[in-house]
Amino acid sequence: MYALVDGNNFYVSCERVFRPSLNGRPVVVLSNNDGCAIARSNEAKALGIKMGAPWFKIKHFEESDGLVALSANFALYGDMSDRMMSLAAGLGHRQEVYSIDESFIDLTGIPGDMTLRSQKIRYRILKWIGIACGIGIGPTKTLAKLANHIAKTAERKPGSYPDHHAQVCNLGSLETSELDGLMLATEVGEVWGVGRRICAQLKEAGIHTVLDLARLDPVMVKRRWSVVLERTVRELQGTDCMGLQHEPPAKQAIACTRSFGHAVLDLSALQEAVTEFASRAAQKLRLQNGHAGQVLTFIRTSPFRTQDLQYSRSTVVPLRRPTNDSRGINQAALMGLQAIYRPGYRYAKAGVMLLDLKPADLIQQELALDDDVTYPGGSRLMQVLDTVNTRFGRGTLSLASAGLAGEMRPWCMRQERRTPGYTTDWNGLAWARA
DNA sequence: TCTGGGGTCCTAGGACCC
DNA sequence: TCTGGGGTCCTAGGACCC
Numbered sequence: 001m002y003a004l005v006d007g008n009n010f011y012v013s014c015e016r017v018f019r020p021s022l023n024g025r026p027v028v029v030l031s032n033n034d035g036c037a038i039a040r041s042n043e044a045k046a047l048g049i050k051m052g053a054p055w056f057k058i059k060h061f062e063e064s065d066g067l068v069a070l071s072a073n074f075a076l077y078g079d080m081s082d083r084m085m086s087l088a089a090g091l092g093h094r095q096e097v098y099s100i101d102e103s104f105i106d107l108t109g110i111p112g113d114m115t116l117r118s119q120k121i122r123y124r125i126l127k128w129i130g131i132a133c134g135i136g137i138g139p140t141k142t143l144a145k146l147a148n149h150i151a152k153t154a155e156r157k158p159g160s161y162p163d164h165h166a167q168v169c170n171l172g173s174l175e176t177s178e179l180d181g182l183m184l185a186t187e188v189g190e191v192w193g194v195g196r197r198i199c200a201q202l203k204e205a206g207i208h209t210v211l212d213l214a215r216l217d218p219v220m221v222k223r224r225w226s227v228v229l230e231r232t233v234r235e236l237q238g239t240d241c242m243g244l245q246h247e248p249p250a251k252q253a254i255a256c257t258r259s260f261g262h263a264v265l266d267l268s269a270l271q272e273a274v275t276e277f278a279s280r281a282a283q284k285l286r287l288q289n290g291h292a293g294q295v296l297t298f299i300r301t302s303p304f305r306t307q308d309l310q311y312s313r314s315t316v317v318p319l320r321r322p323t324n325d326s327r328g329i330n331q332a333a334l335m336g337l338q339a340i341y342r343p344g345y346r347y348a349k350a351g352v353m354l355l356d357l358k359p360a361d362l363i364q365q366e367l368a369l370d371d372d373v374t375y376p377g378g379s380r381l382m383q384v385l386d387t388v389n390t391r392f393g394r395g396t397l398s399l400a401s402a403g404l405a406g407e408m409r410p411w412c413m414r415q416e417r418r419t420p421g422y423t424t425d426w427n428g429l430a431w432a433r434a
Numbered sequence: 435t436c437t438g439g440g441g442t443c444c445t446a447g448g449a450c451c452c
Numbered sequence: 453t454c455t456g457g458g459g460t461c462c463t464a465g466g467a468c469c470c
Contacts, residue, residue, distance in 0.1 A: 010470095031438035038438070038470090054437040072438085099470045195468050228444065228468080255440055262435095304437055316463095351439090414436095 001107040001137060001172050002244070003118060004144040005088040005125075007081075008132045008152065008167075010101035011039035014080045015070055017130035018422045018430045026067045030055055033259050033413045034071055071418035079423045080131065087125045088133070091118065096245045104141055106244045115170040122168060137170040141242050142235035145192040146210065147171045150182055183211035183236075193232040198225065210236065250357070251288065256281040257351025260411040263302070264347045270299060271334060272403040273411040277352040278333040279399055282326040283386055285354055291322035293356030295329055297336030302348035311347075313340040322358060325382060327375045329354065330399055350411075 007013055011029040016022045026043035030036065036054045037044070047065055049058050061067035081100045089095040092105040107114060118135040125133050136148025151169035171179060188207055189199035207213055214236035222230035231241045256277040264270055274297060285292055298314035317332040333352045375381075388397045395402075403409065420428030 033438070034436085036437050052437080056436040059436090102470075193468070197467065226444070226467085251441085253441075257439065259438065302437080349438095353440095413438095 001114065001139055002141050002144040003091050003105045003107055003114070004098075004136045004141070004148045005084075005091065005103050005105065005121070006134050006136075006148050006152075007084060007101035008134060009039055009041050010081075010131070011072065011077055012041045012044075013131045014077050015073070015419060016041075017080070018076075018419065022068060026061065026065055028058070028067065028069050029073075030069055030071055030417070032072060032415070033261060034069075034416060035259065037069075038072065069417055071415040073419050073421070075421045075424045076419065080129065083129050084125055084131055084133070087128060088121065090124075091121050091135075094244055094246045097248070104144065104244055106246075107137070115168055115173060118168045118170070133167070135168045137168075137172055139172060139238050140235040140240045141244075142192050142232055143171055143238070146183075146186070146190070146236075149190050150186070180211055183214055184209050186210045188213050191232060191236070193228065198229060201225070250359075251290070252355075252357060254281050254284050254288075254290075254292070254354040254357065255351060256284070257298075257349065257353075258411070258413055259349045260347070261414045262410040264411050265343075265345070267337075267341050267343070269409070269411055270337060270341060270347060270350060271401055272409065273350050274333050274337050274352060275330050275399050275402040276395075277350065278330040279326045279402065281352050281354050282324055282329045282382075283389070285324045285329075285357070286382055286386060289360045290357045291324050291360045291362075292319065292329065292354035293322045293358065294318050294354075295332040295336065296353040296355055297333045297340065297350070298353075299337065299340060299347050299350045301345050305346070305348070308346050309344070311342060311345045315340050316355065322356070324360060325375050325378065326385065326399060330401065334401065 012022075012027045015027065015029065022041075024043065025041070026047055026049075027041040028037040028044050028049060029039040031038045034055055036052050037049055037058065038052070040049055040051070044067065047061055047067065049061070049067075055069065058067070059069075062069070077100060084101075085095070085097050085103055088103050088105065092107045092110050094106040096104040098104055110117070114137050118137065122133050122135055125131055134148050134152040136144045136146065136151050138144040138147045147169040151167050154166055154169065171182075174182075186209060188194060188202050188210055189196075191210055191213060194202065194213070202208075202213065207216070213233060216233055218230045218233045218237075221233050234241050258273070258277065260273070264273070278295070294316050296314055296316045298312070300312035301308055301310050303310065315336045317336045319328060319332055323329065329352075337350075385397050389395070420430075422428050422430050
């Protein structure tokens with residue numbers, strides 16, 4: 001049996017902990033660049049604001065309905081997440097942190113009433129952290145996800161779930177007929193693993209509810225769709241196909257990509273941006289003690305500006321030796337940029353991805369057939385770089401090709417509504433009284 | 435004027451190997 | 453006349469997740 005613990009409207013809930021005046025008001029949290037809504041309070045949802053809605057299209061709700069929009073404050077959400085996860089872990093012996101606001105807990109070997117136990121944990125998280133959660137319980141992760149969805153919608157659709165305890169739904173305690181009833185009442189698109197495309201295909205084939213999907217023959221599903229959807233069907237039927245990932249698996253790729261605050265035309269500005277992205281990616285890589293074997297650089301115009309000439313290209317540059325040195329990685333990234341840059345386009349986004357990752361302590365020995373290409377100072381210098389930037393703030397020390405912060409940088413992102421780092425920065429402490 | 439970022443897995447096709 | 457079988461690696465693209 002699995003439980004899924006999931007923070008409600010997580011980013012908005014984090015903001016509300018430190019600004020209670022936001023309770024009861026429609027609130028959205030905006031993506032980087034204040035581009036679009038990535039979290040919505042229930043009141044914002046009620047206004048019809050969709051996930052991913054561009055800010056400029058919903059801005060009018062500020063005037064008409066008192067909508068509050070905040071720039072994403074990921075330092076805050078990450079810290080709140082850590083606190084929530086450590087309490088949620090108390091539900092069982094093993095936990096898989098699946099995303100910033102969700103974790104699966106393996107309930108195997110836990111005695112007692114799981115519904116009651118979940119309600120207690122839920123209350124503790126609410127009281128100690130200030131975040132409201134939904135908890136779903138089921139024999140597979142897909143069913144736990146479904147239970148979580150039912151738990152969250154139960155309050156909006158009274159009577160849809162027989163247990164009136166809102167926010168906790170235990171499918172394990174239901175009769176088959178009750179489970180069927182819930183599956184029949186839930187749209188197939190709500191299933192974990194069924195996205196927009198597959199949903200449309202399923203409906204085309206006459207499969208509208210979760211129950212319809214759960215009753216399909218997995219072999220047919222594999223033949224007609226894919227092994228991925230087959231697994232989903234089996235999970236809905238109660239066969240555990242995924243298991244719990246207790247230890248987070250080593251990352252296969254590290255990315256740093258950004259949309260620009262304003263369109264960029266010339267190579268030199270792109271070089272600055274790419275240098276910054278390469279440095280940030282390299283720092284993430286060092287943090288997990290890894291080396292990268294390849295560096296991918298991409299640049300692209302905005303697909304939304306249909307009146308503009310479009311251009312999108314990426315290239316992979318292999319590294320002479322796997323490294324996590326910012327200088328080597330940046331050199332490769334700039335080389336890639338040089339190869340794909342074409343003048344005459346309004347670039348809207350660029351990024352650097354580190355691929356072919358391996359542990360830093362795994363070193364491929366080789367014959368010294370040519371001059372050493374490693375940089376002087378090596379890991380010591382990178383250590384100093386990271387220490388200084390952690391202590392005095394991002395970008396205190398940077399590579400020269402990143403340009404100077406004081407100058408006009410059109411590629412810098414806009415973030416006009418960010419709240420302080422309440423829990424991660426001494427200067428950001430909330431004031432009880434000024 | 436203004437539309438995010440960071441991941442995973444799977445598949446198909448081509449090149450190449452013995 | 454009859455032209456295999458089994459495998460790897462790489463890339464691009466698609467689908468999904470939060």
